[in-house]
């Protein structure tokens with residue numbers, strides 16, 4: 123009897139321990155493996171999108187939601203540096219593109235719209251997407267169209283997005299990249315100021331500082347020979363009145379990305395030490411960092427407390443890029459000085475640092491001036507050249523040399539010179555299907571160009587009178603005739 127009782131007791135204890143152990147284990151499992159794919163959605167909201175250097179409101183403790191993102195692609199001329207412009211291709215009208223802020227478990231419904239005035243098809247590859255092409259295959263969209271796809275954010279972190287339409291390098295080089303942040307459950311720790319900065323390298327026909335509208339240079343891009351290396355799409359985007367700001371005693375967080383297409387950034391803030399760096403934008407946090415390496419197509423989250431007032435210079439510490447190619451920004455901190463932390467000048471010396479201003483390149487080229495009025499042949503060619511550099515050069519390249527296997531040449535093109543009405547038809551109506559130009563096969567798509575008859579006549583006259591072509595003069599009425607024949 124006694125023995126039996128003891129046995130029962132023992133059995134009871136064993137069972138209890140087993141139950142406790144099991145429940146404890148399953149609880150542990152739940153905490154460690156809350157599968158983001160199973161996080162329930164709680165309502166719908168429109169995503170706030172911001173242009174750099176600003177970021178949307180933190181997610182805080184909001185539940186996962188269906189998050190609507192509407193992104194518009196705009197191809198538009200913008201300033202690269204004083205006196206120099208560039209035809210940027212943008213997500214949302216800025217370089218880098220609009221900042222997207224989500225939390226883990228959100229169901230993002232993404233609509234990509236390609237403005238009807240644009241010349242090219244585009245798409246988007248978001249590194250935060252788990253799926254083929256990061257969304258690229260589902261978002262390929264022609265001018266005047268839009269595409270919608272959706273994805274669930276499974277991994278917290280800071281991710282790059284970019285266009286992935288061929289030639290991919292060229293779309294990225296023209297500014298088609300940005301950042302998407304996926305915050306963890308409960309959000310990132312609170313800070314006082316947050317900013318959005320993204321580095322990019324640019325390749326132009328003219329050297330750094332050459333005036334006027336500068337075309338993309340494919341050869342320099344392939345050679346990784348950048349004319350400009352900049353933060354937020356242009357020289358001076360974060361200097362002078364555009365500097366980012368904070369007050370003494372505040373914590374500052376920077377979301378820093380690198381669009382590339384080629385160069386790795388050695389991101390550094392002169393006079394500050396990063397208290398925390400989310401290495402490569404992931405969960406790993408390194409502390410007390412001077413310079414963090416940000417690969418092309420990668421990102422980092424850095425934060426630091428500003429203890430003393432002054433201007434802190436943001437650079438790519440591959441330092442010629444900062445002082446000679448544009449990768450230089452400013453953080454202006456205002457507030458009371460603390461002489462124990464930083465004394466200021468105690469004694470004059472003769473050390474002469476390079477200083478925080480950009481060195482100007484000499485202006486030795488003059489701008490071409492196009493006069494208005496009745497058009498002579500020279501005027502037609504001048505106007506055609508302008509149209510060519512804003513419309514056709516993106517694909518056919520500045521000297522009409524094209525890109526092998528993608529865009530046929532217009533220079534010394536047997537196809538072009540053989541039939542002027544066919545050429546007019548291609549510009550007016552677009553062209554797809556196999557063609558052979560100078561012995562090479564092309565089978566691609568040229569989108570229909572939205573130009574007036576006069577513009578078509580001018581641009582083709584320019585093309586025919588350049589690069590060894592047969593000097594045909596195309597008139598407006600000839601273009602009208604081809605148009606009415608359709």
Ligand code: HEC
Pocket residue numbers: 241242243510513514515516517518528529530531532535537538545548549553554555556557559564565566567568569571581582585
């Ligand atoms: C979106 C890129 C793109 C733009 C912009 C573009 N083209 Fe094209 N173009 C092409 C492609 C691709 C082909 C070949 C189409 C095919 O394979 O059927 C082509 C073919 C041609 C051809 C016939 C082939 C040849 O080499 O002679 C001419 C002429 C031409 N384009 C002129 C122009 C002119 C003029 C402009 C500017 C008004 C222009 N294109 C803008 C991509 C483009």
Ligand SMILES: [Cu+2]
Pocket residue numbers: 211243244245285286287293298
């Ligand atoms: Cu693109």
